[in-house]
Amino acid sequence: MKRIERYALGFFKAREKLGVREWAEKSVVLSERITEQAGPYSIRLYPYVREVLEAVSDPEVQRVSLCWGSQTSKTTTFYVMLGYTIDQRPRPILWVFPNEQLVRVFSSDRWLPFCRESEVISRHLPRYSEGQVDTDLITLKKQEFDSCTMNLVGAGSSANIRSFPISILVLDEIDVIDEQTRRECLDRVKGRTDYKIFQSSTPVNEHGGIWQEFNEGDKRRFFVTCPNCEAKITFRWKNDEGDLNVTWDEGANLEGGNYELSVVQETARYICENCSGEITDSDKLKMVQAGEWIAGNPNAAKGTRSYHLNSLYSPMITFGRMAVEYLNAKETVDGLRAFTLGWLAEPYKPDQGLVDPAEFKALEVESNERGDILGDYRIISVDVQRTYFVWIVRGFDKEGTSYLIDNGISQVFEDFEAIIDRYEVHKGIIDTGYRTQEIYENIFSNPTFWVGAKGWDKMPTPYRLTRLDPYSVMKKQARKGGGQINLLHVNKQVWQEELLKARSGQKLNWHLYDSVDAEYVRQMLSTNLVERVNAKGKTVTEWLVTGRDDHFWDCETYALAVSSAFGLGGAVIQKVEKKPNRAPTPSQTEESIW
Structure with a gap:
């Protein structure tokens, strides 16, 4: 009581x-x-x-x-x-x-x-x-x-x-x-x-x-006034071009990419993105005192506020300390991730080949028209859907440089005979995830040209080549004297990461024809490797498809794999054992994505 x-x-x-x-x-x-x-x-x-x-x-x-x-x-x-x-x-x-x-x-x-x-x-x-x-x-x-x-x-x-x-x-x-x-x-x-x-x-x-x-929410950011140009600005670690907004005396830069950290900490200052004027720590304190929150999303639900603030605004953290923390952190992936999350209050986006459409189209070669026959070897790569086929033809030089020649959709398998003749194609790879028995029999019609593809989430090697009798799948036993087809088991993780590098321009030898097809661009930008937190609170990476389709992405993945497996342009990533006369049985370390 x-x-x-x-x-x-x-x-x-x-x-x-x-x-x-x-x-x-x-x-x-x-x-x-x-x-x-x-x-x-x-x-x-x-x-x-x-x-x-x-x-x-x-x-x-x-x-x-x-x-x-x-x-x-x-x-x-x-x-x-x-x-x-x-x-x-x-x-x-x-x-x-x-x-x-x-x-x-x-x-x-x-x-x-x-x-x-x-x-x-x-x-x-x-x-x-x-x-x-x-x-x-x-x-x-x-x-x-x-x-x-x-x-x-x-x-x-x-x-x-x-x-x-x-x-x-x-x-x-x-x-x-x-x-x-x-x-x-x-x-x-x-x-x-x-x-x-x-x-x-x-x-x-x-x-x-x-x-x-x-x-x-309404995306509020804290704006301050630059003491040099009096423009309203926000403190950002990097500008739109990816350059640091915090700089320091050149004397702190040593040979071999090292730094005199004490000089960095003593001389660091912020550079205004509007006027390039220098802002000191004492300037920052005065600027923050007179700052204001400004909302950036007028379409937010009523009564919903959201605030973003990085550690550059903290009165306890100088520009110099922030710079030293960054220089120490950027030496490791874990360090850079911790700096991005904790100090910048931003999601960590590892450089996994993420590009915008304009950057991707920069891979076009102006002199290459759609349909031009290029490269010493040409590969057709086909992704199979329930009622149609998606395909690309890519040419490879002996040195490994490759060129997208053409891409499209076909309704029936018989269409590929004309495409192969038109572009003088040397090797074909085709997905066997859908309509498996039908595709096996199509491969069997020209077994020296066609290779079947099967993608795996997990494999101990980049690829594995096996042979099988396409008719034993239904009959449970091989026919006496029966022929066999090649099946390429593809480590999707390895080859999709290679394709990310190519898509971002890192490989410098992967090209598109001029004015490339818009649907091809959309599908090629739909797949990315992102980080998320799982139900156990652990950070994991996973492939995320943001668009409805990614069929051209799969075609390009298989094209890279088969070019390496058969030595058609470029170096082989890893020599793998060829295992004949065995049907493709997943091992304990292989997990099919289909």
Whole structure:
């Protein structure tokens, strides 16, 4: 009964109505375990948090997403927002973390100390008669303040969040929270008119999570005024051409691509993208003080705000420190990935041959017309669909340079005889994933010319060549004296990565005919190797097809594989064993993609 009385007294207690920033600077004191800037809370060094703080009390804002870099005061901002809720506008709160272990560590080491050490929050802690905090009501995972209740849960199971009433939902590091669980959390506020959703994370990948939330929100970025040209700019690590916006004295550049890091740190400055003027760290502090958030997506849902902020804005991080961190990080893939995610607050996009249509069309050779017979050897590569065939013809020089000669769609297999004659084709490869028996028999009609292709997700070698009797597939046994066909098992991972390099221009020897077919371009740009976070929170790479079709992509993949396997132009990636007289039986290390 006494607990109920204390809760009632706390709930109906008269409160001085203050704005969030005003309340925080008047009431909150931070200890060293919370922040390096211990003492009374102030936004003086972090003026960009003002608008985010006020969203807590703004009735027009329901959803806030923070895609912020390291040391930008993101976590402290959450402390203040929730502290204001407990003291000024009490409502049930649910704070969701990626797992239970993080809940326990964060609650015991950071959140509960903040509650005890901040007098304005401490007075809402229920206590025994002798003044000690009531540990039955204040635990690591649940705090029953005299004004409201907060639950902290791990997202390992969606069952953890189903029973909690929610008006304030905080989702921390959403990119490593199972997406289904996150959606169920968001569903908990359905039907409420007075609610807030706060989400934050490092943007692990661009297909979902915080990066998607940012792009679907109103896409606010923090603009500052250049002291040289007075243009409104944002701090970006690289410009549109891919050059660094932070530079340093040339004396720091040593032979062999090394750097005198102490000189880098002392002399680094930012270069304005508008006027090329230099901006120092002292300039930055003044610029940030006068900066403002500007929304970039007028089509966002009402009440949905999203904020992006990289670590260049942090008052605790100089341009020099940022440059040194980058130079150290870029030596390894893991280092560069960590820098991109944590410091730039951007998804890491490894150089996997991603290009835009204009860059891809730069591979066209102006003097090569569609249909010109080029190369010392020519290959036709065919992708089989249920009712038609997609094909390309590519020519290869002995040195390995190749040229797209023609591409198209045919309705029947018999059409290829004319195409082969027209372009003087030397070898053909055809997909056997669809209409398998029919294709086997078509190959058998010209077994020295045609090779069957079968793609695998996993193989120990780039390719493997086998032979089989096409009629034994149905009869379960080879015919006496029967002929056989060649079947090329293709490691799709290896050859698609080779094709990514060719598509991006890295190989310098892979070309297209002039004014290349638009549908070919669309399909060739539809396949990419991307990173995502799986259900276990691990980052994995996978092939993503963004368009409806990628048949020309498959044709080009097979063309590269068969040219290497049969030595028709270019070096063979790896010599493989030819295994005759065996039907293609997948091994334990091979996994078919069809």
